[in-house]
Amino acid sequence: MKDSPYQKSKGKRPPKRRVVVTGIGAITPLGHSMDITWDGIVNGRTPASPIQYFDASEFPNRIAYQVTDFSLSRKLLKDGEDAYLCECAEFAVNAAEEALEQSGLLGSSRPETTNPNRIQVCFGMGLPSPNIDWYEKVFFPKKLSLEESLNNARILPDQISSIIARMVGARGGISTVHTACASSGQALGEAYESIAYGDADLVVTGGADSMISPFYAAGFALLGALSKRNDDPKTASRPFDRNRDGFVFGEGACVLVFEEYDHACKRGALILGEVCGYGITESAYRITDLHPEGTGPIEAMQMALDDANLKPTDIGYINAHGTSTQLNDRIESLAISKVFGPFSKDTLVSSTKSMTGHTIAAAGALEFAFCLLALRHQTLPPSVNISSFDTDCLITLTAPEAQPRNFRFALSNSVGFGGSNTALIAGRIGR
Amino acid sequence: MSTAERVRAVIADVLFVDLDKAVPSAVVMADLGAESIDFLDIMFRLEKEFNIKLPRGETEQKARGDLTEEEFSVGGRLTTEGLANLRKMMPELDASAFKPGLHLREIPSIFTVETFIRMVEQNLPTGAQLAAPASTEASPALT
Amino acid sequence: MSSSDIVITGIGAVTAGAVGRVAHWDLLQNGRVTTSENDYSLKLFRPDSHVKDRRYLRSCSQADGIGLAALSGLMTDSNFDPKYYSPERVGIYTGESPPNPQDHSGHFEALEAARDEHGHISEKVFGQASRSARPVTLLLGLSNNVLCYGSLMWDARGPNSNYTSSVLSAHLAVINAAKRMQRGALDLAIAGGCSDSTEEFRKATLIATNIAAGYAKGTAVADGAAFITLERRKAALARGSRILASYISSAYSCDGLGPARFDRDGNALYDCIVRALSAAAVNPAEIGLIFSGSSGLPDLDLMETQVLGRVFAGAATPPALADTSRVLGGLMEAGGMLDLGLVSEFFTCGVVPPAVRPHVNRGQFSNLITPERPFALALRCSTSGEYSCVIVKGELN
Numbered sequence: 001m002k003d004s005p006y007q008k009s010k011g012k013r014p015p016k017r018r019v020v021v022t023g024i025g026a027i028t029p030l031g032h033s034m035d036i037t038w039d040g041i042v043n044g045r046t047p048a049s050p051i052q053y054f055d056a057s058e059f060p061n062r063i064a065y066q067v068t069d070f071s072l073s074r075k076l077l078k079d080g081e082d083a084y085l086c087e088c089a090e091f092a093v094n095a096a097e098e099a100l101e102q103s104g105l106l107g108s109s110r111p112e113t114t115n116p117n118r119i120q121v122c123f124g125m126g127l128p129s130p131n132i133d134w135y136e137k138v139f140f141p142k143k144l145s146l147e148e149s150l151n152n153a154r155i156l157p158d159q160i161s162s163i164i165a166r167m168v169g170a171r172g173g174i175s176t177v178h179t180a181c182a183s184s185g186q187a188l189g190e191a192y193e194s195i196a197y198g199d200a201d202l203v204v205t206g207g208a209d210s211m212i213s214p215f216y217a218a219g220f221a222l223l224g225a226l227s228k229r230n231d232d233p234k235t236a237s238r239p240f241d242r243n244r245d246g247f248v249f250g251e252g253a254c255v256l257v258f259e260e261y262d263h264a265c266k267r268g269a270l271i272l273g274e275v276c277g278y279g280i281t282e283s284a285y286r287i288t289d290l291h292p293e294g295t296g297p298i299e300a301m302q303m304a305l306d307d308a309n310l311k312p313t314d315i316g317y318i319n320a321h322g323t324s325t326q327l328n329d330r331i332e333s334l335a336i337s338k339v340f341g342p343f344s345k346d347t348l349v350s351s352t353k354s355m356t357g358h359t360i361a362a363a364g365a366l367e368f369a370f371c372l373l374a375l376r377h378q379t380l381p382p383s384v385n386i387s388s389f390d391t392d393c394l395i396t397l398t399a400p401e402a403q404p405r406n407f408r409f410a411l412s413n414s415v416g417f418g419g420s421n422t423a424l425i426a427g428r429i430g431r
Numbered sequence: 432m433s434t435a436e437r438v439r440a441v442i443a444d445v446l447f448v449d450l451d452k453a454v455p456s457a458v459v460m461a462d463l464g465a466e467s468i469d470f471l472d473i474m475f476r477l478e479k480e481f482n483i484k485l486p487r488g489e490t491e492q493k494a495r496g497d498l499t500e501e502e503f504s505v506g507g508r509l510t511t512e513g514l515a516n517l518r519k520m521m522p523e524l525d526a527s528a529f530k531p532g533l534h535l536r537e538i539p540s541i542f543t544v545e546t547f548i549r550m551v552e553q554n555l556p557t558g559a560q561l562a563a564p565a566s567t568e569a570s571p572a573l574t
Numbered sequence: 575m576s577s578s579d580i581v582i583t584g585i586g587a588v589t590a591g592a593v594g595r596v597a598h599w600d601l602l603q604n605g606r607v608t609t610s611e612n613d614y615s616l617k618l619f620r621p622d623s624h625v626k627d628r629r630y631l632r633s634c635s636q637a638d639g640i641g642l643a644a645l646s647g648l649m650t651d652s653n654f655d656p657k658y659y660s661p662e663r664v665g666i667y668t669g670e671s672p673p674n675p676q677d678h679s680g681h682f683e684a685l686e687a688a689r690d691e692h693g694h695i696s697e698k699v700f701g702q703a704s705r706s707a708r709p710v711t712l713l714l715g716l717s718n719n720v721l722c723y724g725s726l727m728w729d730a731r732g733p734n735s736n737y738t739s740s741v742l743s744a745h746l747a748v749i750n751a752a753k754r755m756q757r758g759a760l761d762l763a764i765a766g767g768c769s770d771s772t773e774e775f776r777k778a779t780l781i782a783t784n785i786a787a788g789y790a791k792g793t794a795v796a797d798g799a800a801f802i803t804l805e806r807r808k809a810a811l812a813r814g815s816r817i818l819a820s821y822i823s824s825a826y827s828c829d830g831l832g833p834a835r836f837d838r839d840g841n842a843l844y845d846c847i848v849r850a851l852s853a854a855a856v857n858p859a860e861i862g863l864i865f866s867g868s869s870g871l872p873d874l875d876l877m878e879t880q881v882l883g884r885v886f887a888g889a890a891t892p893p894a895l896a897d898t899s900r901v902l903g904g905l906m907e908a909g910g911m912l913d914l915g916l917v918s919e920f921f922t923c924g925v926v927p928p929a930v931r932p933h934v935n936r937g938q939f940s941n942l943i944t945p946e947r948p949f950a951l952a953l954r955c956s957t958s959g960e961y962s963c964v965i966v967k968g969e970l971n
Binding site: 013014054055056057058059060078081084116117121125127128132133135136138155156157158159161162163165166168169170171172173174175176177178179180186190193197199214215216217218219220221222223280281282283284285286287288295296299416417418419420 | 666689696729
Binding site for chain 1: 466467468471506507536
């Protein structure tokens with residue numbers, strides 16, 4: 001095992017403050033709130049179906065986990081702000097509202113002592129994913145008038161971050177991050193470090209994405225990354241199963257409120273869990289292929305453990321990136337086995353992508369939220385859609401049904417296209 | 432240009448290597464640095480270059496032949512019979528390429544430039560196929 | 575903490591007017607004649623003649639190629655030698671612009687095939703036709719290609735990030751990279767950004783969100799990429815590296831008013847500057863040069879001037895002010911890096927080159943740069959009320 005980078009640093013590690021989570025909101029294919037989504041996880045629901053957003057009948061891959069019956073909440077939106085929202089940004093608006101309400105930071109329940117200059121936003125945002133009629137307007141005719149361009153062109157990735165900052169009254173700064181599937185893992189990690197090292201007391205963080213559109217359906221199909229199990233959508237996303245054949249699109253948003261521990265205690269906030277450690281590496285190996293020895297994810301997990309001052313055996317559960325591709329699941333589990341030991345019984349593993357699909361930029365945030373809730377409820381998410389476990393994956397899966405477990409720490413992995421790898425450790429905290 | 436020369440030129444172009452490195456015996460992954468998206472790109476470019484369709488996974492299909500699932504591979508690894516069949520399908524490769532225990536997913540890793548040359552030749556419309564191995568001879572240009 | 579422990583050891587930059595550190599200083603000194611918006615475009619730039627391993631370009635968009643060309647130049651300018659670093663202690667921080675429709679060009683053929691005579695595109699036909707597109711089409715449209723390929727180029731396996739935060743992106747890259755280094759997790763950081771703002775659709779997006787509204791007043795959006803290397807001073811000296819400047823401190827803030835809105839009283843910008851000065855333990859009187867944010871939006875530029883007036887109200891003589899966007903154009907996600915990399919040239923020169931003096935009457939600022947006031951303050955201001963400030967110190971020869 002390689003030394004963690006921090007062990008090589010010559011100076012003392014700077015002191016860290018404790019970071020806790022005081023609000024979570026989500027819009028996912030499982031439901032329109034974090035609680036309903038968690039309920040879906042615990043019950044092992046797999047709401048995949050044929051793609052509804054466009055006529056996918058002639059596409060090689062025709063299924064997805066979709067958010068259904070969604071309507072944008074305008075409660076916290078200002079006039080005209082909806083013009084800046086793409087679909088997944090709308091998900092983020094509702095999720096932010098839920099998170100901020102739970103955190104007690106809205107309106108009259110907001111304490112006077114929260115200094116807006118020490119509130120930040122750090123968000124992981126997906127790529128724009130327009131429908132085919134947008135391409136009609138943009139490409140044909142090739143030369144649009146300025147008016148037409150303006151009508152088609154309102155959306156930039158940092159606008160949702162700007163809206164969330166306004167919702168919470170943040171003046172401490174905004175950053176929007178994009179590293180493909182690791183985007184919100186990174187956003188959460190940077191939010192955590194901002195508070196831990198004293199740059200902020202409160203950061204609204206999270207991620208949003210929806211790539212269920214013709215161009216991305218065609219694009220991922222060409223790379224051979226998507227499951228072809230079109231006639232059985234509910235079992236297509238089957239991480240760590242021997243017969244897995246690719247990922248299934250998901251979509252959604254998850255917003256979390258990170259806060260400095262004393263700050264949260266002083267204002268009597270509900271504390272849902274703790275953010276204990278963060279690891280971030282670049283595989284620097286290939287554009288899409290993972291390193292065959294797991295280099296990249298291994299170091300990210302080690303870095304997170306080191307940051308949290310924990311041993312591998314302290315981690316009771318890992319929410320794997322687990323996309324259901326042959327390559328990712330095999331290599332990621334190899335990486336896990338190298339850090340936690342092969343088939344570890346102390347550290348059980350599952351991927352919740354069997355129940356949400358791959359939510360790309362939102363995955364890091366959503367799956368960290370699952371870790372927090374698993375700890376809060378002392379319940380392990382189930383490993384569903386396993387008809388034949390791939391024993392080349394050197395891990396011990398959680399049971400096919402949700403099981404109670406006594407454990408204090410959980411880890412969430414994100415392994416991004418382009419090589420960014422994040423690992424985030426959640427801790428149980430009673431309040 | 433012969434078929435072989437055209438295939439070599441495509442591979443060299445996709446992988447950004449000099450043409451004289453893309454010799455028929457060069458192992459595309461180990462020697463020329465290809466990764467999985469390069470394989471996709473090579474197949475795409477060869478189809479465009481020769482205006483043909485190259486069936487995916489053809490080598491493995493042909494190697495399976497009449498063998499049953501278990502006769503061909505166990506736990507993803509080729510059996511002795513499976514390996515022997517594969518070797519028959521890929522006469523351009525040295526015996527050392529067919530290591531015992533070779534996994535199905537490792538099959539692309541043994542591909543050489545010659546493997547692609549043969550693949551193209553076998554999928555050209557009948558009449559345009561070359562009889563002799565293309566690697567060392569300058570074959571007459573075909574319309 | 576005031577610290578000149580972190581230094582800038584190189585800059586790589588590609589803009590429509592120049593390539594590389596020396597050429598860019600020449601450009602700023604001499605100005606350049608531009609007759610049309612095309613003068614800021616890098617559409618015809620050939621990255622493959624700048625990037626050593628051209629394989630990296632095979633699934634890259636033009637903007638990504640420009641970024642990799644700048645990173646290649648940086649490798650040379652910083653005299654990068656891998657033997658001095660462990661890969662896990664080298665990290666890349668980028669700012670990248672969102673993809674534009676051109677990045678999906680691999681699907682154009684299928685789109686054409688799927689159009690009927692009324693111009694309506696059939697999703698069914700597209701689904702079939704798109705199966706013949708080039709397999710790597712999707713990869714061209716990824717927003718973190720420069721981070722990815724840059725990591726391969728430098729074998730940078732350490733902490734990293736990629737910001738899609740519009741004009742602040744490159745500054746955020748530097749700010750976060752520097753923090754990592756200060757915490758002991760990096761020995762070498764590569765930070766900066768790249769942008770292809772002149773592309774038609776992208777420009778429309780910027781105008782739609784107010785950023786390029788100042789376009790008519792003489793600010794043009796520009797394509798480009800610029801990256802700097804950050805290292806610890808001791809290590810840089812030990813390997814005989816050139817030191818371009820010291821990184822001192824930084825801060826960022828926002829008005830929190832939502833997209834395309836900013837506070838005309840400038841409180842968040844003022845707070846940002848004050849925090850950076852405080853973190854640097856530097857007095858306004860010690861600032862010799864300001865690199866303005868100059869968003870191009872007239873009201874925002876006016877506010878910026880007024881805030882600077884507040885900050886420097888107590889100074890006996892005003893600092894100098896340079897607006898490099900006058901020559902370089904508005905570099906968006908790539909903006910702000912050339913200011914940091916060339917700061918020492920400004921101090922050595924002693925006077926703000928005429929081409930980069932601000933065009934609005936900023937009579938409150940000087941054109942003289944004196945070494946007795948050795949610090950420089952670089953700003954970025956976004957029309958959505960987001961601000962960043964980096965304080966550096968020139969290395970005088």
